[in-house]
Amino acid sequence: DGGITQSPKYLFRKEGQNVTLSCEQNLNHDAMYWYRQDPGQGLRLIYYSQIVNDFQKGDIAEGYSVSREKKESFPLTVTSAQKNPTAFYLCASSEDRFDATMNTEAFFGQGTRLTVV
Amino acid sequence: AQSVTQLGSHVSVSEGALVLLRCNYSSSVPPYLFWYVQYPNQGLQLLLKYTSAATLVKGINGFEAEFKKSETSFHLTKPSAHMRDAAEYFCAVSRMNRDDKIIFGKGTRLHILP
Numbered sequence: 208d209g210g211i212t213q214s215p216k217y218l219f220r221k222e223g224q225n226v227t228l229s230c231e232q233n234l235n236h237d238a239m240y241w242y243r244q245d246p247g248q249g250l251r252l253i254y255y256s257q258i259v260n261d262f263q264k265g266d267i268a269e270g271y272s273v274s275r276e277k278k279e280s281f282p283l284t285v286t287s288a289q290k291n292p293t294a295f296y297l298c299a300s301s302e303d304r305f306d307a308t309m310n311t312e313a314f315f316g317q318g319t320r321l322t323v324v
Numbered sequence: 325a326q327s328v329t330q331l332g333s334h335v336s337v338s339e340g341a342l343v344l345l346r347c348n349y350s351s352s353v354p355p356y357l358f359w360y361v362q363y364p365n366q367g368l369q370l371l372l373k374y375t376s377a378a379t380l381v382k383g384i385n386g387f388e389a390e391f392k393k394s395e396t397s398f399h400l401t402k403p404s405a406h407m408r409d410a411a412e413y414f415c416a417v418s419r420m421n422r423d424d425k426i427i428f429g430k431g432t433r434l435h436i437l438p
Contacts, residue, residue, distance in 0.1 A: 316367050
């Protein structure tokens with residue numbers, strides 16, 4: 208079955224540590240996204256990538272880094288520079304929106320809940 | 325630039341009553357509009373989408389939404405609420421532009437009263 212997989216589901220990080228969240232999709236989508244979700248704030252875009260080896264900062268990129276070496280993978284690293292990393296992180300993908308007749312919806316993973324201990 | 329506003333961070337309705345969740349968008353070109361639902365500790369699931377075909381869009385679980393260009397709105401409705409509809413709902417907008425990204429509203433949590 209095609210889909211988008213995030214791992215792990217729960218992650219605990221000590222102060223000062225970097226951690227990497229995994230996101231893999233087998234939908235052959237060009238675009239991938241990382242969102243952070245906090246209560247009452249909805250979804251905030253961290254980074255997005257429209258094509259392999261290219262990515263752009265979203266609204267809250269500080270303290271995060273990403274890579275897009277393969278079309279199916281878009282890992283997110285939460286660095287020690289991120290002062291308040293405890294949150295629910297969602298990865299999504301969508302087909303390239305260049306063609307208006309193509310499917311433009313975003314498909315989401317099940318999320319990773321990161322907690323700083 | 326495009327944006328989306330959801331009116332009401334929390335909405336409560338009685339079981340069997342009409343559900344109405346409001347969404348207004350801003351876009352300088354014709355938009356694509358979406359409603360997603362999120363159950364606790366889950367990812368988002370697409371309910372329905374508008375992509376310039378019919379203005380009344382029917383989705384899963386009995387939900388529908390109507391695109392009103394004059395009001396720049398895309399409100400989500402369901403005639404009769406069920407307990408299982410209790411979740412958070414997100415409106416989203418995008419448009420046909422290679423550099424654009426999908427923008428989400430802040431979400432509306434729907435509570436169903438027995």
